[in-house]
Amino acid sequence: MSALAINFWNKCSNACIFCFCKEHDLLTEELVPPSISSLREVGRALIEHKNQCDWVIFSGNEPTLNPDLLVAIMLAKKIGYKVDLRTNGRKLKNRTFCRKLLKVGIDRVNISLLSFDYKTHDLLSNAAGAFDETVAGIKNLVSLWDPKKICIYNVVTKYNYKQLTKSVAFYRDLGVKDIQFNFVYHTDKNITPALSGLESSLQKAIADAIGFGIKVRVYGFPLCFLGKNYKLASELSTSNEVVLGNRITDYETVRTDFGKKKTSFCHDCKLGDICEGTWKSYYGIYGEEEFKDKINEI
Numbered sequence: 517m518s519a520l521a522i523n524f525w526n527k528c529s530n531a532c533i534f535c536f537c538k539e540h541d542l543l544t545e546e547l548v549p550p551s552i553s554s555l556r557e558v559g560r561a562l563i564e565h566k567n568q569c570d571w572v573i574f575s576g577n578e579p580t581l582n583p584d585l586l587v588a589i590m591l592a593k594k595i596g597y598k599v600d601l602r603t604n605g606r607k608l609k610n611r612t613f614c615r616k617l618l619k620v621g622i623d624r625v626n627i628s629l630l631s632f633d634y635k636t637h638d639l640l641s642n643a644a645g646a647f648d649e650t651v652a653g654i655k656n657l658v659s660l661w662d663p664k665k666i667c668i669y670n671v672v673t674k675y676n677y678k679q680l681t682k683s684v685a686f687y688r689d690l691g692v693k694d695i696q697f698n699f700v701y702h703t704d705k706n707i708t709p710a711l712s713g714l715e716s717s718l719q720k721a722i723a724d725a726i727g728f729g730i731k732v733r734v735y736g737f738p739l740c741f742l743g744k745n746y747k748l749a750s751e752l753s754t755s756n757e758v759v760l761g762n763r764i765t766d767y768e769t770v771r772t773d774f775g776k777k778k779t780s781f782c783h784d785c786k787l788g789d790i791c792e793g794t795w796k797s798y799y800g801i802y803g804e805e806e807f808k809d810k811i812n813e814i
């Protein structure tokens with residue numbers, strides 16, 4: 517089964533400097549407002565895709581700002597979906613809102629917290645005060661719910677990759693039980709770090725998280741930079757996402773046809789059948805040289 521990702525909102529309280537929603541070179545389409553804009557259309561889409569999808573994901577800019585979100589979740593639950601919310605977590609600082617989310621039957625929440633350090637998080641989010649609100653939101657949700665249903669997303673950039681181990685310790689102290697490290701997709705060298713530079717920080721952070729009993733996954737990284745933990749790549753296990761109301765139609769196509777590619781050194785790699793390489797934007801900045809010796813390490 518696939519997951520159904522519905523975007524029916526286009527505002528956000530953050531303005532992340534790496535925001536995928538603003539990237540123009542991944543796809544040639546112009547950014548357009550969501551084509552699904554009413555609860556009636558959401559309901560129709562939920563019914564239409566039920567045979568194909570068991571989860572629905574509400575994402576797309578910041579879904580918690582959408583006044584129709586709770587009703588949309590109720591609709592999805594009534595039709596028989598499990599519901600996943602992807603949020604910057606700021607609105608979760610309101611405990612009453614958290615209780616409402618739980619009452620309508622949310623099944624999973626993914627929250628972006630980019631660092632243990634408020635300055636780094638606010639800089640990457642491009643929003644003063646975002647860190648405090650997101651952390652308050654995570655604390656609320658952890659205290660009201662099963663922490664295993666809450667996943668923290670950390671988008672790994674040049675600004676925060678050296679902080680990964682401290683961030684993991686901070687997540688643990690918040691009571692977090694699930695983390696995903698996402699490799700930033702960006703064409704700017706000031707935002708995208710070199711894989712050879714971040715490799716040891718990432719692997720140490722993964723090892724720490726596992727040692728703390730936290731579930732870890734990674735996304736966007738080439739498998740050869742993950743060492744023995746390459747099986748943690750979420751691309752190997754995540755079901756495809758059918759995307760409605762956005763400029764893309766499904767994430768697997770975006771990744772494999774538009775977003776990622778392998779290198780000229782990959783053809784002899786033992787992991788070549790399961791690895792997708794990394795973001796095309798990466799090679800535009802750093803080229804392929806770092807991959808030359810990697811296949812010998814596998």
Ligand code: SF4
Pocket residue numbers: 738739740741778779781782785786787788791792793794807810811
């Ligand atoms: S060498 Fe290429 S195919 Fe092999 S793991 Fe690295 S990126 Fe993937």
